Amino acid sequence: MDPPRASDHRNQPHRFGRGVFLATVAGGLTSLFWGKTAWDHVTGVISPVASTLAPILPTGGWRIYTISGHMPVFDQATWRLQIGGLVEQPTSLDYATLLRLPRVEQVSDFHCVTGWSVKNVHWGGVRLHDVLAAARPLASAHALEFVSMEQPYVDSLTLQQASLQDVMLAYEMDGKPLPREHGAPVRLVIPEMYGYKNVKWLQGINLVPQVEPGYWEQLGYDQDAWVGRSNGYGT
Amino acid sequence: MKKAGYVKRFSPVERLLHWVNALGFFYLLATGLILYLPRLSVLVSRRQLIQSIHFWGGVGWLGALGLVLLLGGRRLLATARELETYDQDDLRWLRGRRAPQGRFNAGQKVNAALTAAFTILFGVSGLLLWFGEQDTRFRFASTVILHDGLMYVSLVLLVGHLYLALIHPSTRHALRGITLGDVRVEWARRHHAKWTPPGDDRIVS
Numbered sequence: 001m002d003p004p005r006a007s008d009h010r011n012q013p014h015r016f017g018r019g020v021f022l023a024t025v026a027g028g029l030t031s032l033f034w035g036k037t038a039w040d041h042v043t044g045v046i047s048p049v050a051s052t053l054a055p056i057l058p059t060g061g062w063r064i065y066t067i068s069g070h071m072p073v074f075d076q077a078t079w080r081l082q083i084g085g086l087v088e089q090p091t092s093l094d095y096a097t098l099l100r101l102p103r104v105e106q107v108s109d110f111h112c113v114t115g116w117s118v119k120n121v122h123w124g125g126v127r128l129h130d131v132l133a134a135a136r137p138l139a140s141a142h143a144l145e146f147v148s149m150e151q152p153y154v155d156s157l158t159l160q161q162a163s164l165q166d167v168m169l170a171y172e173m174d175g176k177p178l179p180r181e182h183g184a185p186v187r188l189v190i191p192e193m194y195g196y197k198n199v200k201w202l203q204g205i206n207l208v209p210q211v212e213p214g215y216w217e218q219l220g221y222d223q224d225a226w227v228g229r230s231n232g233y234g235t
Numbered sequence: 236m237k238k239a240g241y242v243k244r245f246s247p248v249e250r251l252l253h254w255v256n257a258l259g260f261f262y263l264l265a266t267g268l269i270l271y272l273p274r275l276s277v278l279v280s281r282r283q284l285i286q287s288i289h290f291w292g293g294v295g296w297l298g299a300l301g302l303v304l305l306l307g308g309r310r311l312l313a314t315a316r317e318l319e320t321y322d323q324d325d326l327r328w329l330r331g332r333r334a335p336q337g338r339f340n341a342g343q344k345v346n347a348a349l350t351a352a353f354t355i356l357f358g359v360s361g362l363l364l365w366f367g368e369q370d371t372r373f374r375f376a377s378t379v380i381l382h383d384g385l386m387y388v389s390l391v392l393l394v395g396h397l398y399l400a401l402i403h404p405s406t407r408h409a410l411r412g413i414t415l416g417d418v419r420v421e422w423a424r425r426h427h428a429k430w431t432p433p434g435d436d437r438i439v440s
Contacts, residue, residue, distance in 0.1 A: 017319025017348045024352035028381060029359065035377030064276040071280035114364070115379040181277045220370065232371035
């Protein structure tokens with residue numbers, strides 16, 4: 001190694017590299033605490049730009065989570081939405097019947113418990129009470145269990161949570177039929193709760209006496225997945 | 236072995252470190268993109284499996300880097316010292332002026348410091364993502380943003396790096412140095428003047 005040269009101070013070499021390295025590591029590690037706030041701020045400021053860019057960006061902000069070896073495939077000929085459990089009349093809706101129910105649209109944000117969010121998702125679909133009406137739920141039912149085609153994925157909401165005014169079953173997303181990776185043909189949308197409550201690839205809704213832990217709840221996630229107030233956030 | 240007209244630029248352990256890092260990066264990029272891009276996730280549709288091979292690949296990558304660092308020992312420490320040291324010429328070079336450079340130019344030094352820091356940050360955020368899925372104590376709202384952000388910045392650095400190493404006519408000869416170890420003397424004199432002074436006895440003309 002070279003001995004330090006005895007020249008004037010200004011020409012001394014400096015170990016700036018160590019500084020760059022340590023500052024980057026420190027900045028990155030502390031960003032665990034400020035990263036999301038900063039990012040929300042940035043995307044908030046440039047949201048007109050972001051919404052122009054979103055269609056050409058590869059992800060549109062979404063990340064696709066599945067829990068099984070195979071992503072469910074929607075086959076219109078065989079798919080049915082079964083409504084059962086504590087009801088007077090178990091019913092079964094095919095896709096065409098579902099589309100004939102009173103149609104609603106809403107724009108809402110989608111938040112994942114792992115920290116990413118998609119703003120202003122345009123959903124089209126039906127309200128839960130219109131779907132459940134024909135089955136006539138019994139008074140002993142206090143919760144809804146949503147069953148995915150992706151087994152063994154289930155999740156539950158209390159009737160009270162399910163009656164929040166922006167809860168819906170969505171069969172359209174951003175003006176198009178719900179894509180396969182987003183839960184085709186229909187998924188639950190409950191914007192106040194994290195994504196894992198928004199069950200994809202729905203094939204059944206059971207009326208049950210009380211909520212039971214669903215797939216992620218059995219792995220330690222909160223039953224009441226309120227955005228910003230559960231799963232270790234905002235406490 | 237010395238070869239007429241060529242000068243040795245990178246030792247075997249330096250090249251090994253570079254290629255272990257490069258191989259790991261591409262493996263993690265490919266498996267990570269399947270997890271990240273909705274279109275690819277539909278094509279592959281086996282998230283659990285991809286998630287496992289991404290995670291364990293990352294663990295293997297960090298382990299392999301650790302082994303190479305152990306193997307390199309003092310020789311790599313000397314390289315690190317070279318990389319972290321900036322003289323006045325380096326600072327001039329970074330300001331876009333012409334200035335004679337050593338074995339590494341100042342841009343390579345910055346790239347090396349960032350790459351090393353990103354490796355640590357990728358590792359920490361990746362472990363947090365993995366364990367955070369099982370335990371809320373490891374869950375931070377910003378872990379995903381850090382991991383993805385590192386990916387985007389690394390991609391920018393990588394594109395620049397690949398352009399200079401594969402395409403740009405005056406710099407792409409450097410690829411020979413990182414694969415075979417040696418570079419042409421006259422190229423080295425042009426790009427790394429302070430490292431190849433006239434009369435250097437490493438050089439057989």
